[in-house]
Amino acid sequence: MALTASLAHNSFLKIPTAIHSEASPLCSSFMGSPPTLSRSSTLPGNQSLSRNQFVVFARKISGLEEAMNIRRDRELQVVTKFKKRPPLRCGRVSPRLPVPDHIPRPPYVGSDILPEIASEHQVHDYEGIAKMRAAGELAARVLNFAGTMVRGYHGDTSKTFFCGEVGDELKNLVKVTEECLEKGIAACKDGALFRKIGKRISEHAEKYGYGVVERFVGHGVGTVFHSEPIIMHNRNEKAGRMIEGQTFTIEPILSMGSIDSITWPDNWTTITADGSPAAQFEHTILITKTGAEILTKC
Known part of the structure; x- marks a missing residue:
């Protein structure tokens, strides 16, 4: 698992409009090129404007674009209500456990600093692919x-396990998360x-009213973790295309x-900012x- 911070890019731009001191709830949506705002003293027909008024120019959008825009708005406005749950708290x-000295340790063992992301992509030859298949099966x-061995805790790496009695809401969250991975x-x-x-992941998650956490990301893996x-x-x-022989998570x-998250003082455990349930598959x-061939299966 790796993490990053990113800015979200909306598919359209909303510009609130107001005239003089009137508080207007109106909002204009534009697809494609950003609209142009300009101060103007005249309008067609010699209609005058005060210095505080603005004229908004935008290209006309097609019927298909408008329909897609409305559909996207509706998808984002889907709100699913869930029962309020007590926030997670730190356990014991x-x-x-001791590890024999002859077993190599990953470079991050014993450190509370998150590992760096190596710049090279992990693309393998025939021998490297065979080793990746073996490592993936072992990991699975x-x-x-x-x-x-789970006793009251959720797995936090590649799979979410049910612990004790789990209601339908949480079962559906876990099911949809695994489906998102598959898609x-x-x-x-x-x-x-x-x-x-x-x-693909966002489209499927939004159908069920779930949010996709942006802070944690997949990454290349191979000779470098x-x-x-x-x-x-x-x-x-994000730019870039996949190439044959490449491995990543x-x-x-x-x-x-909430899709925002907070990290506990151990600098490792991370939960949603509002304490709401989350699930992960990898x-x-x-x-x-x-x-794509799934390597982490057995």
């Missing part, structure tokens, strides 16, 4: 074994745009409430000519 952390086996993977193949991943490319799970305009987090994939 068990002591670190470890994850499944860890899931059998993100389905968008992948040699030559595909990276931004298609975020588009965290590297380019950065995989954004929300709508974005997709790991969307969906929230029933896979490491290998880009092929016609699609």
Whole structure:
């Protein structure tokens, strides 16, 4: 898992308009090129304007664009009400288990500083792909074994496990999150745009009123644990295309409430800003000519 901070890009621009001291609730929406604002003293027909008035010029949008704009507005306005739940609180952390000295440690072990993102993309030859498949299968086996040991806690890496009695609302959140991962993977193949991943995930999440957490992102993985490319799970305009032989993770987090997050003093545990439930699923994939191979399956 890696994290980043990003600015959201809206698909349209809203400009509030007001005349003199009138408080106007009106709002104009524009697709495509930004509108032009200009001070003007005259209008067609010799109608005069005061110095405090503005004229807004915008190109006429097509019927299709307008319909898409309205549909997008409605999708974003879907509000699903969930029961208020008590916020998460820090539990007891068990002591670190000893690891034999001959086993290599990742560079971030023993550090409370998040690892850097390496600039090189992880693209592999035949031998490298075989090693990635072995490492991915081993990671999946470890994850499944860890899931059998859960006692009252959610997994926070690649899979969300149910703990105790779980209601339908949370079950649906987990189900849709896993579906979002699947839809993100389905968008992948040699030559595909990276931004298609975020588009597919966001479209599916919004159908159910869930938000996509933007702070945490997928990343390249291979000989280096965290590297380019950065995989954004929300709508974005990130440049770049996938290439055959490349490996990276997709790991969307969906929230029933806020998509903002806060990190506890341990500098590791992160929860939603309003304490609402969230779920996450992750896979490491290998880009092929016609699609993507999931490496973290067993």
